[in-house]
Amino acid sequence: MSRSKVALVKAPEAAEAPQYQVVVIGAGFSGLNMAIRLKEQGITDFVVLERAGDIGGTWRDNTYPGCACDVPSVAYSYSFEQVPDWSRAFAGSAEIHRYMQHCVEKYGLRKWLRLGTGVAKAVFDEKAGIWTLTTERGETITARAVVSAIGGLVNPATPDIPGLKDFKGAVFHTARWDHQYDLKGKRVAVIGTGATAIQVVPAIQPQVAGLKLFQRTPAWVIPKPDFSIEERTKQLFKRIPALQKFVRNAIYLASEAIFGPLVILDTPASRLFERYALRHLERQITDPELRRKLIPDFHIGCKRVLISNDYYPALAQANTEVVTDAIVKITPQGIVTADGKTHEVDCIVLATGFRLDIANSPFEIRGLDGVKMEDMWRAPGSKAYMGMAVSGIPNWFIMLGPNTGPGHTSVLVYTEAQAGYILQALQTLLGRNLRYLTVRKPVQDAWHQKLQARMKYTSWTSGCRSWYLDENGENHTLFPGLATDYVLTVRTFKPEKYDMAVYA
Numbered sequence: 001m002s003r004s005k006v007a008l009v010k011a012p013e014a015a016e017a018p019q020y021q022v023v024v025i026g027a028g029f030s031g032l033n034m035a036i037r038l039k040e041q042g043i044t045d046f047v048v049l050e051r052a053g054d055i056g057g058t059w060r061d062n063t064y065p066g067c068a069c070d071v072p073s074v075a076y077s078y079s080f081e082q083v084p085d086w087s088r089a090f091a092g093s094a095e096i097h098r099y100m101q102h103c104v105e106k107y108g109l110r111k112w113l114r115l116g117t118g119v120a121k122a123v124f125d126e127k128a129g130i131w132t133l134t135t136e137r138g139e140t141i142t143a144r145a146v147v148s149a150i151g152g153l154v155n156p157a158t159p160d161i162p163g164l165k166d167f168k169g170a171v172f173h174t175a176r177w178d179h180q181y182d183l184k185g186k187r188v189a190v191i192g193t194g195a196t197a198i199q200v201v202p203a204i205q206p207q208v209a210g211l212k213l214f215q216r217t218p219a220w221v222i223p224k225p226d227f228s229i230e231e232r233t234k235q236l237f238k239r240i241p242a243l244q245k246f247v248r249n250a251i252y253l254a255s256e257a258i259f260g261p262l263v264i265l266d267t268p269a270s271r272l273f274e275r276y277a278l279r280h281l282e283r284q285i286t287d288p289e290l291r292r293k294l295i296p297d298f299h300i301g302c303k304r305v306l307i308s309n310d311y312y313p314a315l316a317q318a319n320t321e322v323v324t325d326a327i328v329k330i331t332p333q334g335i336v337t338a339d340g341k342t343h344e345v346d347c348i349v350l351a352t353g354f355r356l357d358i359a360n361s362p363f364e365i366r367g368l369d370g371v372k373m374e375d376m377w378r379a380p381g382s383k384a385y386m387g388m389a390v391s392g393i394p395n396w397f398i399m400l401g402p403n404t405g406p407g408h409t410s411v412l413v414y415t416e417a418q419a420g421y422i423l424q425a426l427q428t429l430l431g432r433n434l435r436y437l438t439v440r441k442p443v444q445d446a447w448h449q450k451l452q453a454r455m456k457y458t459s460w461t462s463g464c465r466s467w468y469l470d471e472n473g474e475n476h477t478l479f480p481g482l483a484t485d486y487v488l489t490v491r492t493f494k495p496e497k498y499d500m501a502v503y504a
């Protein structure tokens, strides 16, 4: 490998100095994690920009009935901030949001937050080594480095169904739940059968007059080992934090053990896992016709495996119907399916997921030579080194970027590892007073090729449609390996993987 290139220019005068050393974009789990680490390491000249009026990311936006995390809370919380008082094994969204607010207060992050500040554009001045961010209000903010922690599942996807706008009843996406709308006694349509739908359906089914679930693809569903946590367990965790840590580690190891059956394609273990899911379906659904509708025709793990104890029972209720005929159009009265039937409803709930922005540029980002990130990412091939650094976009680090999502464990394992790596990168940049550092293209390409070579052995590319895949059928979303593999790989920032430019 050739050595890193070094270019010299004069350091900026004080008048040209940026407003901040670091800007973090996004105040969800990743952005808050980064802010905590920056503060802890004495890098206090930073700001966290958040486009919404509150912190919390997906846990602020998703307030639909039944919303909860499908990863146990002791694992879906920071390793360094374990709290002993989770109410359930799998906490609901409001409780997770409260946990995040607790972290903001405990780590004193308020004064670093700028809420209601969305970024619309970012341009790098390579001579000065400074990013200029333009906000949605037209204000400019400058910084030496940017950490983009904007999350992937942010912007709701509205299906392109003819006539949706003409529907005269209520329509809302699950991520924009209309809490003013009273579902009691209403005829409700739910479109979608993903992780969101399986939570919302059992939560609303008892109160509605009728529920029609429009299913394009049935999901694999396994039991959810959920339970409320007794007061004495909380007290025990409080008195002996090591016990909670032990439980957390045990959950981590169990989820790592599930990676094989879930992700590696067509093995005896994955077939066993399919049988386990089918038994769950057979135990909960006795009607053979309904069972037939709910059996997936793709490998388990190809789409996200869902966990629920109350989804199938809700579908078996007399006021629920699973509609498998394709939706053709929507009229002012309801939904018309391919069999010519009009399903008259009062309300349509869109549980149709999100526009995936993990491997898309979220706004205009211009790096070296004015090249846009979207142009680099539009071309087939490599996306981001370790999911965090993009060649030609210097001093810009991504949390939960391309190919860093997990399909089997807590995403926070990845974001904590990323915060550690990015911190080292920032310490290198600021400590050595570099003008910029940018990952070398051959390094990025080699990383990409290694990951994509693994993809063909995964269930993710085994032929189903999912948000994991792009329009070319490539997976730029998930990491094809154990979480432990990712964590160990990114634990040390290696400057030799980067081209660096210094000030004269």
Ligand code: NAP
Pocket (backbone or CB within 6 Å): 068, 069, 070, 071, 153, 159, 160, 161, 191, 192, 193, 194, 195, 196, 197, 214, 215, 216, 217, 304, 327, 351, 352, 353, 354, 465, 466, 467
């Ligand atoms: P999703 O997995 O993308 O599911 C969207 C659903 O909408 C799919 O069933 C899809 O059908 C259906 N759909 C989309 N357009 C449609 C159309 N035009 N006509 C009919 N059906 C249509 O979205 P999600 O359920 O919101 O979940 C997204 C991700 O959010 C999850 O995978 C997970 O990572 C995260 N999430 C996590 C939790 C948690 O507990 N941690 C909870 C909720 C969500 P097809 O399957 O046929 O495409």
